[in-house]
Amino acid sequence: MSVLAKVIEPRWERRKDARPSELASAALELFVERGFAATRLDDVAKRAGVSKGTLYLYFDSKDELFKAIVREGIVPRFVEFEERMRSYEGSSADLMRLLVKTWWQKIGATKLAGISKLMISEAGNFPELAKFYHDEVIVRGLAIFKVAIQRGIDSGEFRPMELEHTPHICAAPVLMLMLWRNSFDLCGAQGMDPETYLDIHTDLLVRGLLK
Amino acid sequence: MSVLAKVIEPRWERRKDARPSELASAALELFVERGFAATRLDDVAKRAGVSKGTLYLYFDSKDELFKAIVREGIVPRFVEFEERMRSYEGSSADLMRLLVKTWWQKIGATKLAGISKLMISEAGNFPELAKFYHDEVIVRGLAIFKVAIQRGIDSGEFRPMELEHTPHICAAPVLMLMLWRNSFDLCGAQGMDPETYLDIHTDLLVRGLLK
DNA sequence: ACCATTACTGACTGAATAGTCATTAAGATA
DNA sequence: TATCTTAATGACTATTCAGTCAGTAATGGT
Structure with a gap:
């Protein structure tokens, strides 16, 4: 492996355990700022540093995301x-x-x-x-x-x-x-x-x- | 005009003066029930007894409708x-x-x-x-x-x-x-x-x- | 070093809806 | 009654966005 190659950072990391709380936290912030309906899931994912697809690995739907925040928060x-x-x-x-x-x-x-x-x-x-x-x-x-x-x-x-x-x-x-x-x-x-x-x-x- | 024709009611009435307040009132109810973003203008119009087109005769946009409600209410x-x-x-x-x-x-x-x-x-x-x-x-x-x-x-x-x-x-x-x-x-x-x-x-x- | 597993990506689809406008008909006028 | 003005309609367009999934790459095991 070349010296240059060593400084290439991975495009993303596997952080299965941390994702749900990070997503929920980002979602709470945006829901509070903009309201539930006006919040785009792309923005939630972006704020949590992942793509929208990842959000759906951990939450079944936008509604369930909201419910999880309230119930577990x-x-x-x-x-x-x-x-x-x-x-x-x-x-x-x-x-x-x-x-x-x-x-x-x-x-x-x-x-x-x-x-x-x-x-x-x-x-x-x-x-x-x-x-x-x-x-x-x-x-x-x-x-x-x-x-x-x-x-x-x-x-x-x-x-x-x-x-x-x-x-x-x-x-x-x-x-x-x-x-x-x-x-x-x-x-x-x-x-x-x-x-x-x-x-x-x-x-x-x-x-x-x-x- | 036949006797039958007399009981046919007009499909709609012209009520230029009453529309704005009726629309604003219907919109306020729905915005409060469902939130601004989650409220469909078709529903607002329906509750006010008109079509969506009529709503746009009196308010420039959904945002302006909201602002009018707050400012004049x-x-x-x-x-x-x-x-x-x-x-x-x-x-x-x-x-x-x-x-x-x-x-x-x-x-x-x-x-x-x-x-x-x-x-x-x-x-x-x-x-x-x-x-x-x-x-x-x-x-x-x-x-x-x-x-x-x-x-x-x-x-x-x-x-x-x-x-x-x-x-x-x-x-x-x-x-x-x-x-x-x-x-x-x-x-x-x-x-x-x-x-x-x-x-x-x-x-x-x-x-x-x-x- | 290679492979197997799977967390993650992002382009895509289908549905929903804000906003438009050509057409229709209420009702005023003469 | 015929004509004219304009309030009202509702089908249409353009866009936005929730939710999907085939493909990609990180990482642990061998």
Whole structure:
């Protein structure tokens, strides 16, 4: 083999294990940026550094790609999140603050946050997936808030509160921040500081909940 | 003309004035249900009771149809909303409650609410329109909250609050409710009662803001 | 060094749909 | 009633893109 031939790099590599997650990651980015229908699979493949044919080696269709992203993206993260909250032993006010902060750090600030935007946008086109997301992510997320509120009421720290709608209200500002960062924030809107925003939210919330 | 001929109805009617709003309304419904890219103009025309050709008599392109919906849909409603809030004379806590309630009644509960879902979904594909919506709707909407909070601080009713992020937090639960009703609510998720939800929100919020 | 296996490629096909325009008919005018 | 204007139609075109598959080349085994 000549010295020259040695520097010729292979046109592509075999990376069977890494492809699915790289493709899913590229697809999530583009779906969030452009929407599901407006995203071309050629572009997804390109961003993942492969050809469209390769994408079809790992995912059966565009729909299945989307479903895989939602199903495998968030639920695993959720498990450790739930763990962490259940084992907390401080005051309920501090638990509420920790809850918001951890949610933001582990999900909100990552690109997983885009999944919520995607699901809101596409719920009408994927009712079955929307049901799954609702049951496995939203309901479970709200349940964590519900438990935290109940705990505060039981301990006498919080005043009695309705428990079906209140968790939604606790979560709304965090969710809005996630959506904001994946929509208007990208389009030259004035930036928001997540740190400040979430501090004010938890402050307002805890004052509202306390006796 | 024979007796029979008299009952033959015209295949279509000339309704030059009514078409644009009927087409825009049909398009808004479908864009919100399915997303912009996934909506076929044949379906929009069908829902408005005309053919696709007619749609092109009134709108230059699919993009322009979308822009017209956003530009002409919300801003007019906003003007009267701002009026109403500026002329209020009661307590700041009551103003805050009225603000949320009126927003919900005049926009949130109508199908105009879908525009916010649409803009969040499509901000990446229509950066110019997103900027317009941001400046003309979001910033102006937040400004109303800002004025209400400032008023409460000045009168000594509310404690001093940061004024850039706080309006976002006041608005987030209302916006989330609007989004919810145009996504998961349609897909068999457990219903939420807007009345109860908004009462709890304003209650929590006002308690959080008061001295 | 050669072969066998298979991950990967990219040109191709068929379906779907944005946008056009020659034709039709509603309904105003005289 | 006959004529004229133009709102409305729907078949058509050009393009875009999801999904396919015969061929190519990376790599592990012998």
